[in-house]
Amino acid sequence: MKFVSFMKKGGLIACVLVLALALDLALAASGWIQSSGYFWLDDFELTRRDHPEEVWDKVIYGSSELTSGYREDLSESGYVNMGMDYATMTDLVEILEDGHITVGSELVLALNWGALCDIMDTNPTYEWHREWYEPYFYFQRDRIAGFINDTLKALIGAGEFRSRDYLTQTKAYYYGHMSVEELQSRVTTLHDLYLSGGISDFRQNLAAMNEVFSFCAANGIRVRALWLPENPAVELDPVDVEVREAAREVCESAGVEFYDMTDALGADCFYDTGHMEYDYGSVEFTEVLDKWLLS
Amino acid sequence: MAALIKKFKTWLEDTPPGQVLQAVVYAAMLLLVLSYFTGHGAFIYEAF
Numbered sequence: 001m002k003f004v005s006f007m008k009k010g011g012l013i014a015c016v017l018v019l020a021l022a023l024d025l026a027l028a029a030s031g032w033i034q035s036s037g038y039f040w041l042d043d044f045e046l047t048r049r050d051h052p053e054e055v056w057d058k059v060i061y062g063s064s065e066l067t068s069g070y071r072e073d074l075s076e077s078g079y080v081n082m083g084m085d086y087a088t089m090t091d092l093v094e095i096l097e098d099g100h101i102t103v104g105s106e107l108v109l110a111l112n113w114g115a116l117c118d119i120m121d122t123n124p125t126y127e128w129h130r131e132w133y134e135p136y137f138y139f140q141r142d143r144i145a146g147f148i149n150d151t152l153k154a155l156i157g158a159g160e161f162r163s164r165d166y167l168t169q170t171k172a173y174y175y176g177h178m179s180v181e182e183l184q185s186r187v188t189t190l191h192d193l194y195l196s197g198g199i200s201d202f203r204q205n206l207a208a209m210n211e212v213f214s215f216c217a218a219n220g221i222r223v224r225a226l227w228l229p230e231n232p233a234v235e236l237d238p239v240d241v242e243v244r245e246a247a248r249e250v251c252e253s254a255g256v257e258f259y260d261m262t263d264a265l266g267a268d269c270f271y272d273t274g275h276m277e278y279d280y281g282s283v284e285f286t287e288v289l290d291k292w293l294l295s
Numbered sequence: 296m297a298a299l300i301k302k303f304k305t306w307l308e309d310t311p312p313g314q315v316l317q318a319v320v321y322a323a324m325l326l327l328v329l330s331y332f333t334g335h336g337a338f339i340y341e342a343f
Contacts, residue, residue: 007314012321015314019322137329144330 020135028136037164039143042125043067043084043171044100055102056080060293062110063087065228068174069276070110071286077293079108083171086122088115089208094128096215107216108293109209109225112274113243116205117194173278174271183234186272195239202243206250213254225251226259226292229285230274233267259292 007015027033034045041049043064060070060079067083082101084091089109095101114120122129130139137144153159178186194201209225216223227244230236244262251258265288269281276282307313 003311004309004314007318008308012314012318015318016321016325019318020325023322023326135326135329137326138332141330141332148327148330 024135024137027140033140033143037167038147038162040166041169042123043087044126046169046171047080047082047084051080055104056082057104058106058108058293059101059103060108060110061087061092062228063112063115064172065112065114065274065276066110067171068271068278069228069282069285070289071278071282074283074286075290075293077290079106079293083110084123084126085172086114086120088117088120088122089205089212090118091122091126091128093208093211093215096212098128100128103216103219103221105220105222107212107221107223109212109223110228111225111244111247112228112230113195113202113237113240114274116202116209116243116247118204119197119201120194173282174275175278176271177268177277178272180233183231183273187234187237190273191237191239195237198239199242199246202246206243206246209247209250210254213256224257224259226289227262228274229261229263229265229269229276231267231270231272232263232265233270234273236262261288264288 033039034041034049058077058079059082060066061082062084064083064085064087067081067085070079070081070083072079072081092109096103109115125140125143130136147162150159150162154161213223215221225247227247230240244260248258248260265276265281265284269276269284271277271281276285307317
């Protein structure tokens with residue numbers, strides 16, 4: 001009974017830790033959370049699901065304004081739309097340097113003040129936010145705990161088992177148009193939340209652009225930048241303009257082409273201040289953008 | 296019932312399969328504890 005003796009001398013604790021670690025690694029490696037359909041997926045996971053290939057040859061990266069703006073299904077330029085909620089340039093540095101994606105030949109940065117804002121919330125489920133010491137169960141705790149709760153409730157008849165609805169989940173698109181009052185209210189809200197601190201709240205992300213450029217130079221990737229269109233129905237925030245000009249300067253200093261699309265679209269193309277309306281505005285945007293992307 | 300529980304406890308403590316079962320159950324509990332730690336806090340999606 002050597003085994004029993006070993007376990008009684010502390011082996012049980014060691015085995016528990018080893019088993020927990022093994023199960024944790026197994027869950028992470030299986031990709032079950034992303035592929036089962038039982039869990040809401042973030043925009044990075046959705047992009048991965050729709051583009052399972054190892055190398056993405058041409059990528060356009062930006063925040064949610066890009067997600068709803070660039071219509072991959074209509075575009076002839078063949079870029080992967082890597083528009084993601086709360087995506088910033090500092091995120092992109094981590095994504096590239098830690099190998100979360102492999103870009104083939106071209107990278108386009110779709111910029112706006114949101115993609116350069118240092119003080120905005122992020123989506124905590126993005127995989128690059130997991131620290132090396134964080135167990136996968138802990139990193140995914142919000143999703144796993146919700147799944148277990150739902151399952152337990154279903155077992156006692158207090159709810160329903162989760163279906164695999166998330167298999168058909170798409171990114172968030174925008175339809176319709178905000179009224180003038182709603183737009184004004186949004187402008188005030190965004191200013192108070194993110195722009196009132198001035199350009200000093202954008203320094204880290206502006207600096208991160210140079211890190212992206214260096215990475216691209218080292219890896220033979222052609223990089224360009226564009227400033228996303230903004231709704232002409234509302235006056236541009238002075239900080240927004242200041243950030244745009246700072247981004248232009250960063251690009252020009254690095255010899256990177258900067259395509260300014262601020263005034264490229266009419267108000268009828270927008271849902272709000274920057275998100276394009278999916279049925280019309282995005283189609284117009286994609287058509288205009290494609291000409292540049294193909295150049 | 297008490298005799299059955301005693302027999303089960305003895306099996307858990309004194310046999311290799313019992314020890315393995317204990318390790319598995321404790322490991323599962325450890326992972327559940329990790330899953331039920333306070334989440335990242337309220338994540339507000341309406342900002343954008």
